[in-house]
Amino acid sequence: MSKSNNYLAIIEKIFFSHYQEGMREFEFNRTEIGVMATELGVDIPKNLGDVIYSVRYRIDLPEKIVNTAEAGYEWIISGVKRAGYKFHQVKMNRVVPRDDLVTIKIPDATPEIIERYALSDEQALLAKVRYNRLIDTFLGITASSLQNHLRTTVKGVGQIEIDEIYVAVDKYGRQFVIPVQAKGGNDKHAVVQTKQDILCCAEKFPQLICKAVSAQFMADNKIAMFELVVQDDEVKIVDEKHYLLVSASNITDGDIIQYSQLAKP
Numbered sequence: 001m002s003k004s005n006n007y008l009a010i011i012e013k014i015f016f017s018h019y020q021e022g023m024r025e026f027e028f029n030r031t032e033i034g035v036m037a038t039e040l041g042v043d044i045p046k047n048l049g050d051v052i053y054s055v056r057y058r059i060d061l062p063e064k065i066v067n068t069a070e071a072g073y074e075w076i077i078s079g080v081k082r083a084g085y086k087f088h089q090v091k092m093n094r095v096v097p098r099d100d101l102v103t104i105k106i107p108d109a110t111p112e113i114i115e116r117y118a119l120s121d122e123q124a125l126l127a128k129v130r131y132n133r134l135i136d137t138f139l140g141i142t143a144s145s146l147q148n149h150l151r152t153t154v155k156g157v158g159q160i161e162i163d164e165i166y167v168a169v170d171k172y173g174r175q176f177v178i179p180v181q182a183k184g185g186n187d188k189h190a191v192v193q194t195k196q197d198i199l200c201c202a203e204k205f206p207q208l209i210c211k212a213v214s215a216q217f218m219a220d221n222k223i224a225m226f227e228l229v230v231q232d233d234e235v236k237i238v239d240e241k242h243y244l245l246v247s248a249s250n251i252t253d254g255d256i257i258q259y260s261q262l263a264k265p
Contacts, residue, residue, distance in 0.1 A: 006045070008062050073091055074091075076088065101242050102258070105245075130164070143178060222243065
């Protein structure tokens with residue numbers, strides 16, 4: 001079987017070794033991944049965490065698992081402690097770009113050498129956001145990248161990874177921490193990751209205002225930017241903008257006039 005099929009078989013076996021009809025949540029341990037792989041007769045993944053990452057963000061859960069969720073709900077996997085996880089049901093909640101928003105052209109400041117050698121959609125997207133200061137443009141604050149792929153632990157959650165984290169200041173002197181998710185290729189926005197990013201910032205940077213952002217590649221090289229919050233245990237969209245990086249000569253006087261009208265109160 002392919003690696004993805006192996007992962008799905010392992011997750012399905014873990015799920016049904018715990019699940020009983022009517023359950024809405026249960027915990028399991030990372031060590032069960034290797035145990036179930038052995039029982040299935042497949043190779044034990046070298047990186048056990050990659051199994052969880054894949055079914056969170058890259059591939060859909062097996063249909064047998066999906067079908068056990070209550071109507072209007074879906075299963076997600078959250079971290080609960082070091083090397084521990086929890087299956088639990090949440091309301092179906094999708095963060096996808098709208099198709100009725102105007103596209104805003106931004107002069108492309110991405111170095112050509114970055115364009116040439118970027119190795120993955122996620123890394124390319126993070127680089128474009130960083131070099132074109134899209135966090136500043138989107139949120140209207142002055143932001144600086146603190147660290148990318150920040151791996152840390154959060155109390156009650158366990159190990160998490162934030163794609164990139166920024167710190168920022170506004171004209172009033174208020175300071176912010178901005179966890180950024182980058183979604184490209186087949187990766188999907190995950191509600192659980194936004195919740196964990198916000199919890200991490202509250203724990204590590206309690207004095208700063210947290211603004212959670214997600215950046216996502218769209219068709220035609222557009223970049224969708226979302227500001228997100230958690231409300232009633234669901235992730236909600238505060239703001240959404242779509243940007244297109246182009247050469248300065250491709251931004252017309254008509255575009256500039258249109259953007260001036262968009263900014264009017």
